[in-house]
Amino acid sequence: VSTVVETDVLIVGSGPAGASAALALSTYGVPNIVVTRYAHLADTPRAHITNQRTMEVLRDLGVEQEVVARATPQHLMGNTTFCTSLAGEELGRVRSWGNDPLARAAHELASPTRMCDMPQHLMEPVLVDAAVARGTRLRFETEYLSHTQDADGVTATVRDRLRGDTYEIRARYLIGADGGRSKVAEDAGLPMGGRMGVAGSINIVFEADLTRYTAHRPSTLYWVLAPGATVGGIGAGLVRCVRPWNEWLIVWGYDVTAGAPDLTTEYAESIVRKLVGDDDIPVTITSSSAWTVNERYAETYANGRVLCAGDAVHRHPPSNGLGSNTSIQDAHNLAWKLKLVLDGTAHPRLLDSYTAERAPVGRQVVTRANRSIRETAPVFEALDGLAPQTPERLWANIAARKDATEAAEQQRAALREAIAFKVYEFDAHGVDLNQRYTSGAIVPDGTPDPGFVRDPELYHQPSSRPGARLPHAWITSGSRTLSTLDTVGRGRFTLLTGIGGQAWLRAAEQQDVDIATVVIGPGQEYEDPYGDWARLREVPDAGALLVRPDGFVAFRHPDAARTNARDLLTDALRRILGHA
Numbered sequence: 001v002s003t004v005v006e007t008d009v010l011i012v013g014s015g016p017a018g019a020s021a022a023l024a025l026s027t028y029g030v031p032n033i034v035v036t037r038y039a040h041l042a043d044t045p046r047a048h049i050t051n052q053r054t055m056e057v058l059r060d061l062g063v064e065q066e067v068v069a070r071a072t073p074q075h076l077m078g079n080t081t082f083c084t085s086l087a088g089e090e091l092g093r094v095r096s097w098g099n100d101p102l103a104r105a106a107h108e109l110a111s112p113t114r115m116c117d118m119p120q121h122l123m124e125p126v127l128v129d130a131a132v133a134r135g136t137r138l139r140f141e142t143e144y145l146s147h148t149q150d151a152d153g154v155t156a157t158v159r160d161r162l163r164g165d166t167y168e169i170r171a172r173y174l175i176g177a178d179g180g181r182s183k184v185a186e187d188a189g190l191p192m193g194g195r196m197g198v199a200g201s202i203n204i205v206f207e208a209d210l211t212r213y214t215a216h217r218p219s220t221l222y223w224v225l226a227p228g229a230t231v232g233g234i235g236a237g238l239v240r241c242v243r244p245w246n247e248w249l250i251v252w253g254y255d256v257t258a259g260a261p262d263l264t265t266e267y268a269e270s271i272v273r274k275l276v277g278d279d280d281i282p283v284t285i286t287s288s289s290a291w292t293v294n295e296r297y298a299e300t301y302a303n304g305r306v307l308c309a310g311d312a313v314h315r316h317p318p319s320n321g322l323g324s325n326t327s328i329q330d331a332h333n334l335a336w337k338l339k340l341v342l343d344g345t346a347h348p349r350l351l352d353s354y355t356a357e358r359a360p361v362g363r364q365v366v367t368r369a370n371r372s373i374r375e376t377a378p379v380f381e382a383l384d385g386l387a388p389q390t391p392e393r394l395w396a397n398i399a400a401r402k403d404a405t406e407a408a409e410q411q412r413a414a415l416r417e418a419i420a421f422k423v424y425e426f427d428a429h430g431v432d433l434n435q436r437y438t439s440g441a442i443v444p445d446g447t448p449d450p451g452f453v454r455d456p457e458l459y460h461q462p463s464s465r466p467g468a469r470l471p472h473a474w475i476t477s478g479s480r481t482l483s484t485l486d487t488v489g490r491g492r493f494t495l496l497t498g499i500g501g502q503a504w505l506r507a508a509e510q511q512d513v514d515i516a517t518v519v520i521g522p523g524q525e526y527e528d529p530y531g532d533w534a535r536l537r538e539v540p541d542a543g544a545l546l547v548r549p550d551g552f553v554a555f556r557h558p559d560a561a562r563t564n565a566r567d568l569l570t571d572a573l574r575r576i577l578g579h580a
């Protein structure tokens with residue numbers, strides 16, 4: 001060991017979790033170093049569905065437009081198709097990812113952002129470029145080996161794979177964003193529930209012009225019920241668009257107990273041919289790799305000064321497209337807390353709220369993703385195509401659904417229902433947006449929780465209750481139209497009030513913590529010409545909402561508090577920042 005390098009936060013991993021943690025910390029002015037094992041960022045598409053909450057995080061971090069410019073837009077994502085091959089028979093479609101007309105309206109009402117399809121190998125460079133431009137020091141080919149921690153910080157030993165030597169990095173905090181085989185989480189002893197290696201998957205990336213089979217039903221996902229596709233847990237082969245309509249990724253299962261097959265180009269081509277179903281289309285295989293589907297989540301995300309994020313603490317199948325979304329949101333939840341602890345504004349206890357808030361989300365995501373896989377079974381059952389499945393039997397059952405018999409009519413209805421039910425995987429807007437945090441960094445207002453009016457997994461329900469994300473409404477400032485979400489964030493607390501809320505504005509100025517203030521009402525800095533904000537805010541004009549840097553409501557009060565706003569706000573902030 002020759003040198004000790006010092007920083008405030010050491011981040012292990014440059015995937016969605018590590019790269020967005022670095023980006024947020026650098027945006028907030030916190031010195032940080034990223035070490036990452038390979039000489040490159042993600043070199044295959046991997047995760048891609050990018051939901052509205054993640055787009056809001058990226059908007060807050062100033063990279064939303066870069067992502068939009070590179071991503072496939074929402075309107076090309078929307079026809080999840082079940083078929084016997086791309087060229088073969090179509091069994092049905094689900095309007096997906098906010099493309100059902102009612103869902104589209106719900107998406108527009110919920111957020112200033114749009115969902116999009118941003119493959120991981122395109123997303124990571126956007127995050128990393130911006131992080132480095134804002135001060136992150138990034139070391140490629142540098143592998144985390146071990147760490148020790150004491151009362152003041154963490155010392156990590158890393159190996160420079162280029163030179164072959166090891167050195168130490170001393171940081172006040174360590175973020176383990178080292179993915180599904182996290183050594184940091186293991187070394188920190190984070191207890192993990194669930195199972196690894198539930199099923200085996202092969203990713204085959206290829207180039208082929210499939211416009212003829214896809215442009216008329218634009219989608220990010222095409223599910224192929226081909227013989228042999230029930231192996232490996234996913235239940236059907238998946239042809240997933242990387243770039244419309246020339247770059248593709250196939251996900252195909254293998255039996256984990258038997259081990260991954262030999263991933264030769266011939267093997268990859270045979271799978272592509274089977275799922276595309278047209279041997280005349282030229283195909284170029286770009287890469288093939290095997291990975292395992294896991295069903296695991298950590299009960300706690302931190303041990304002292306070591307905090308883990310992303311797949312390091314939640315591992316699940318790609319269903320619902322939640323992998324990188326949850327990872328980016330973990331990082332956004334953590335970064336402002338680290339900043340305030342590092343600059344002395346908050347007590348280190350604030351970091352306890354990271355596990356309290358994100359572990360329930362991680363558990364929910366792992367459970368939902370695995371449930372979505374099981375919920376595909378009725379599609380196969382409707383075709384009587386479950387194992388032991390022979391090609392002849394599957395084709396015969398698919399053909400039988402066209403008969404003019406009562407049995408065939410029942411089969412058609414069962415198939416329709418089974419496909420429509422997949423909305424829980426392909427259009428679960430509530431899963432994306434309905435997080436409600438309970439932790440020391442949230443001050444409950446004592447009002448009873450009204451719960452959800454509609455299915456909380458499918459439908460977003462805005463709320464200004466402490467612990468909910470600030471509702472989005474379009475407001476104006478002069479000739480500018482902006483979202484309420486645009487008035488908060490960027491590493492600061494924000495207090496929102498309206499006419500009559502002067503006591504809250506004075507109280508905000510009197511705090512030691514930096515608090516932005518926003519007044520919405522006629523003749524104020526911001527106006528609410530549509531009345532949308534007034535309908536959503538759940539407090540009267542002179543009431544107050546205190547919003548955390550990550551856009552979640554931390555405290556709210558139902559009136560002007562003319563005599564005691566200062567005490568109320570001081571007390572709330574003491575609790576939020578872990579001083580009380």
Ligand code: FDA
Nearest residue numbers: 013014015016017037046047143144178179310311318323
């Ligand atoms: P991620 O795994 O992305 O990043 C981990 C980082 O840590 C990498 O930069 C790695 O190099 C680094 N690292 C690991 N150990 C290290 C060490 N000891 N020292 C230094 N650096 C280290 N999801 C999905 O929704 N749809 C999909 O189709 C797929 N497909 C898919 C394919 C493959 C091959 C993989 C590996 C994963 C997927 N996923 C997926 C999962 C998805 O990619 C995943 O949820 C997110 O990438 C998680 O982001 P993280 O940043 O947490 O980990």
